[in-house]
Amino acid sequence: MSRETILARVKRNVKAAPNRMEAVEARLKGDYAHRADWVAVDAEKLVTTFIEKAEYASASAETVKDDEELVEALARYMRAKNLPFNVRMGADERLSRLPLKKAMIEAKSGIAEDQDEIGLSHAFTGIAETGTLALLSGGDNPSTINFLPANHVVVVKASDIVKTYEDMWARLRAKHPKMLPRTVNLITGPSRSADIEQTLLLGAHGPKSLHILIVQDI
Amino acid sequence: MSVSITSPNFKENAKKALDDVKLQNSRVHIEKGFIGKRSKSIAKVADFEQMREEGRAIKNHVLAHLDIYLEKFEARVKEAGGHVHWAATAEDARKIIAKICKDVNAKSVTKGKSMISEEIGLNSHLEDMGLEVIETDLGEYIIQLRGEHPSHIIAPAVHVSRKDVEAIFREKHTHLDKARVFHQPEDVLAEARAILRSKFQAADVGITGANFLIAETGSAVIVTNEGNGDLTQLLPRVHVAVTSIEKIVPTLDDAAVLMRLLTRSATGQDASVYTTFFTGPRRPEDPDGPEEFHIVLLDNGRSNMLGSEFEEMLRCIRCGACMNHCPVYHAVGGHSYGWVYPGPMGAVLTPSLIGVDKAGHLPNASTFCGRCESVCPVKIPLPKLMRHWREREFERHLTPKAVRFGLAFWAFFARRPRLYNPLARLGMAMLKLLSGGKTRMKTVPLAGGWTKFRDFPVPEGGTFQSQYKKRRKEEGAAQ
Numbered sequence: 001m002s003r004e005t006i007l008a009r010v011k012r013n014v015k016a017a018p019n020r021m022e023a024v025e026a027r028l029k030g031d032y033a034h035r036a037d038w039v040a041v042d043a044e045k046l047v048t049t050f051i052e053k054a055e056y057a058s059a060s061a062e063t064v065k066d067d068e069e070l071v072e073a074l075a076r077y078m079r080a081k082n083l084p085f086n087v088r089m090g091a092d093e094r095l096s097r098l099p100l101k102k103a104m105i106e107a108k109s110g111i112a113e114d115q116d117e118i119g120l121s122h123a124f125t126g127i128a129e130t131g132t133l134a135l136l137s138g139g140d141n142p143s144t145i146n147f148l149p150a151n152h153v154v155v156v157k158a159s160d161i162v163k164t165y166e167d168m169w170a171r172l173r174a175k176h177p178k179m180l181p182r183t184v185n186l187i188t189g190p191s192r193s194a195d196i197e198q199t200l201l202l203g204a205h206g207p208k209s210l211h212i213l214i215v216q217d218i
Numbered sequence: 219m220s221v222s223i224t225s226p227n228f229k230e231n232a233k234k235a236l237d238d239v240k241l242q243n244s245r246v247h248i249e250k251g252f253i254g255k256r257s258k259s260i261a262k263v264a265d266f267e268q269m270r271e272e273g274r275a276i277k278n279h280v281l282a283h284l285d286i287y288l289e290k291f292e293a294r295v296k297e298a299g300g301h302v303h304w305a306a307t308a309e310d311a312r313k314i315i316a317k318i319c320k321d322v323n324a325k326s327v328t329k330g331k332s333m334i335s336e337e338i339g340l341n342s343h344l345e346d347m348g349l350e351v352i353e354t355d356l357g358e359y360i361i362q363l364r365g366e367h368p369s370h371i372i373a374p375a376v377h378v379s380r381k382d383v384e385a386i387f388r389e390k391h392t393h394l395d396k397a398r399v400f401h402q403p404e405d406v407l408a409e410a411r412a413i414l415r416s417k418f419q420a421a422d423v424g425i426t427g428a429n430f431l432i433a434e435t436g437s438a439v440i441v442t443n444e445g446n447g448d449l450t451q452l453l454p455r456v457h458v459a460v461t462s463i464e465k466i467v468p469t470l471d472d473a474a475v476l477m478r479l480l481t482r483s484a485t486g487q488d489a490s491v492y493t494t495f496f497t498g499p500r501r502p503e504d505p506d507g508p509e510e511f512h513i514v515l516l517d518n519g520r521s522n523m524l525g526s527e528f529e530e531m532l533r534c535i536r537c538g539a540c541m542n543h544c545p546v547y548h549a550v551g552g553h554s555y556g557w558v559y560p561g562p563m564g565a566v567l568t569p570s571l572i573g574v575d576k577a578g579h580l581p582n583a584s585t586f587c588g589r590c591e592s593v594c595p596v597k598i599p600l601p602k603l604m605r606h607w608r609e610r611e612f613e614r615h616l617t618p619k620a621v622r623f624g625l626a627f628w629a630f631f632a633r634r635p636r637l638y639n640p641l642a643r644l645g646m647a648m649l650k651l652l653s654g655g656k657t658r659m660k661t662v663p664l665a666g667g668w669t670k671f672r673d674f675p676v677p678e679g680g681t682f683q684s685q686y687k688k689r690r691k692e693e694g695a696a697q
Contacts, residue, residue: 003304006463006517010285013525017282024286024468027279028434032471035272040264053488090505111506114415130489142505143452147445165474172470179298180435182507183452184495191445192491193407195357195373197380198247201407204356205414206445206492 036164039129046128046161047214053131054212057189058202061212063158067098070213074153075103077211078118081151088112088149089120092140095155112148119149119207124175125168126161126214130188133212134168137183146185152207154187159218225556225568228579235550244377245548248370252542255486256593263482273479274597276472277533280464281524287433287466288515294436298498300511308338311516315340315425315458316347318512322456324349324422330440330447331355332427333371333536334460334516336558337571340425352417354446356410363390369552371559372484372538377551380406414446424450424508428461429536430476431513434469437497438513441480441490448494457496457508462516464532470495476535479595483537519571527606531566533596540590540600546583555580562590566603574611581607639683646677 017023041049051061064070078085085105089095100107112119121141123133133154137143146152162168165186172180191206202208224231235241260266280287292302305311311334319327327349329335341351341362353362357375361368363386368374375383384400387409400406426447428438438459440447451457467473473495481487500507523529541547541561552560557577559567565580574581581604590600611617617625631638653659658673665674679685 001304002306002310002517005306006304006515006521007285007288009517009521010288010463010524013521014282014284015525020283021286023279024283024290027468028290030469030471032469035471035475038265038268057487057489057491114419132489132493137507138501138503139505143448144506147448147452165477166471169470169474180437180495180497182497182500182504183448184437184497185448186489186493186495187491188489188493189491192443193356194443194485195355195360195375196383196403196406198251198373198376199380199403201403203411204407204444204446205354205411205418205449 032166033170036166039164041128041163043163046163047158047216050126050128050131050161051212051214053128054189054210055131057131058192059131059189059210059212061214063214063216065216068102070155070215071099071103071105073213074100074120075105077153078105081209083117083151086116087118087120087153088116088145090139090141090145092122094122095120111142112144114148116145116149117151119145119152121145121152121154123154123156123160125171126156126212127163127165127168127186128161129164132186132188134172135185135187136172136181137185138181143183143185146187147191147206150203150207151209151211152187152190153211153213155213155215157215157217161214223557223572223576225572225577225580228554228556228583231554231556232550232583235554238551240379240382241377241551244379244551247373247376248542249548252373252485252538256483256539256542257486259482259486259488262488263478266482269475269479270595270597272475273535273595274533276467276475277535277596280466280468281529281532284463284466284524287468288463291431291433291436291466294433295498295511295513296436298436298511300436300498300513303512303514305338305514305516305518308516308518311338311460311514311518312340312343314514315460316343318456318458318510319344319347319349319423322422322510324456326350326417326421327352327423327425328418328421328450328454329353329358330424330426330442330450331358331374332425332460333368333558334427334462335425336368337518338460338516340460352414352421354414354418354444354450355442356407356444356446359410359414360386363387367553367558369560370538370541371536371563377553418446418449418453421450421454423456423458424452424454425458425460426450428459428465428513429480430473431461431466432468432470432473432495433466435495435497437470437495439473439493439495441477441493443485443487443491445492448492451494451496451508452506455508456510456512457499458512458514459496460514460516462518462520464520480535480537483539483593483595523570528566528570528603530598531563531570531603533598534563534567535596536563537595539593539595543589543593545585545587545589550583562600562604563598566598566600566607569607569610574607574614575616578607578611578616581605582611635683639681642681643684646681649674649677 190210193204360375430439499511547561568577586601653676
């Protein structure tokens with residue numbers, strides 16, 4: 001059938017060489033940390049670089065000291081954008097322990113719905129290289145929270161901001177050695193489209209604003 | 219509508235395109251937009267050349283071991299609970315996807331942008347089965363409403379003006395107030411967002427492409443800015459990723475290198491807004507996500523390119539930089555090329571997929587300026603590959619008779635310098651006579667086709683051969 005036909009043709013046409021299988025195994029186990037050196041980001045300035053790159057991609061970002069400041073920052077953001085004091089979030093313990101009630105913010109849990117105005121997530125890591133957030137699917141943060149609500153607020157710990165994609169993959173492999181989660185979202189800024197005369201517009205299908213709260217834990 | 223191939227009519231298409239005012243007005247987005255954005259983003263990279271070299275090395279390594287990587291990828295996808303389907307031809311792929319949809323009684327399908335789905339003519343096949351197929355990438359949605367095909371592999375609606383987008387929305391979104399005003403582009407976007415949001419939620423099957431396939435983890439990767447690909451794969455019960463066999467990369471780290479090359483080369487972004495890696499269907503701990511995950515691996519001529527003089531074309535990561543920089547593409551736009559893939563990469567790939575007898579015009583529509591090769595992130599020697607197609611065409615006697623005759627005529631004299639030199643001198647003398655003392659001629663006898671659009675410069679001084687001879691003599695005397 002197709003599978004045999006295709007593989008047979010491929011095998012026939014590739015160049016014969018000794019140790020092809022070994023070459024592949026070596027490549028799959030290989031260490032690519034050296035590639036991180038090609039990325040010119042100062043290892044001392046990961047948080048500031050992350051903020052700079054995230055803002056370049058039209059996200060907004062601020063640093064907070066602790067859970068209380070985090071909730072204050074969230075309330076400020078909602079007031080500035082005239083949003084209802086209502087967030088959708090997953091089961092992430094780092095979010096459910098937040099004193100949201102103090103700021104009169106209500107939280108709904110579970111998968112997101114179209115009418116949700118604000119999604120609240122906790123990122124796995126941040127990547128300073130491009131101001132990117134890595135979010136993993138699962139009960140802690142159902143992936144629909146990243147896309148359906150009109151606005152997205154993401155919390156990330158400063159200690160979880162790494163320099164490059166390679167650094168992030170190393171952490172992910174350590175956390176999920178057998179198999180990746182169903183969805184790994186790398187998110188850089190709010191949703192955008194330039195399909196109308198190449199004019200940049202935010203909020204194509206995903207959130208029209210992305211606000212990042214960086215917890216200074218280092 | 220099915221994909222009709224008009225590549226054999228490239229010359230007619232191009233003529234129409236040159237007279238198309240709207241199309242010519244849209245050129246600025248490619249020339250000023252994409253070119254400027256790419257060079258700005260590359261200037262920020264310490265050593266882009268090194269990145270290009272690494273990208274080429276990764277792809278070459280995969281192609282040399284493609285059979286092994288395909289089997290490894292398949293095994294990992296299955297481990298994660300996904301299904302892998304192999305499609306030798308476009309028809310096989312259509313049948314496989316149609317069956318997947320039928321098996322779940324699908325009524326409605328949402329689509330992320332996928333050039334492979336264009337290549338296999340998927341939409342019309344599914345529509346003929348009675349399914350509603352909705353393109354969700356805004357550019358693809360616009361051209362779907364207009365009954366057109368993409369004119370660019372990254373920006374499918376780059377040829378459509380804002381006025382025309384508003385017009386087609388007004389025409390097709392009949393449930394909305396006809397007299398509504400679009401004050402700004404945001405209003406157009408908001409309308410599309412609202413309509414497509416309900417489609418996302420209603421879909422039974424979501425079909426995306428895949429920019430990369432990761433052998434290490436059995437993951438498929440999509441790169442978008444809108445988030446439409448993510449909603450396409452998250453919300454329906456079934457997710458199908460239709461892609462081609464050469465998209466495999468060994469590891470997540472290799473994907474990172476290619477991502478860095480892709481986004482800068484395509485739109486001048488350091489990173490796309492959404493780069494998503496999906497592995498298998500939803501897990502027990504996932505409250506959302508598809509219950510079924512299918513990968514359809516398409517061959518459709520690619521395995522035959524391996525080991526051939528066109529193998530290097532398989533490195534292509536579909537960034538669009540080549541067409542963004544191509545003066546021919548600027549002049550005639552994507553639709554002139556007559557099928558799915560335009561510009562330089564289309565000129566090389568299309569003959570491989572549909573035959574040089576149908577697509578022979580495409581590699582001939584090039585001056586070999588080389589800009590495409592200089593911007594290709596994986597260093598594909600596009601002009602060389604186009605030349606190979608011209609050679610193949612010539613061998614098969616597909617080149618037009620007039621061209622063959624002209625080449626044979628010239629070759630006869632070029633092989634005989636003793637005839638060539640005096641005849642060249644005679645020709646030059648005649649042109650000088652006909653020019654009437656001017657430096658340019660608006661028409662030249664027997665060269666009307668050429669001088670219709672250009673002036674011919676009148677030869678000055680002697681022939682190259684005579685000047686060369688003279689100088690050698692002078693140099694010899696000086697010693």
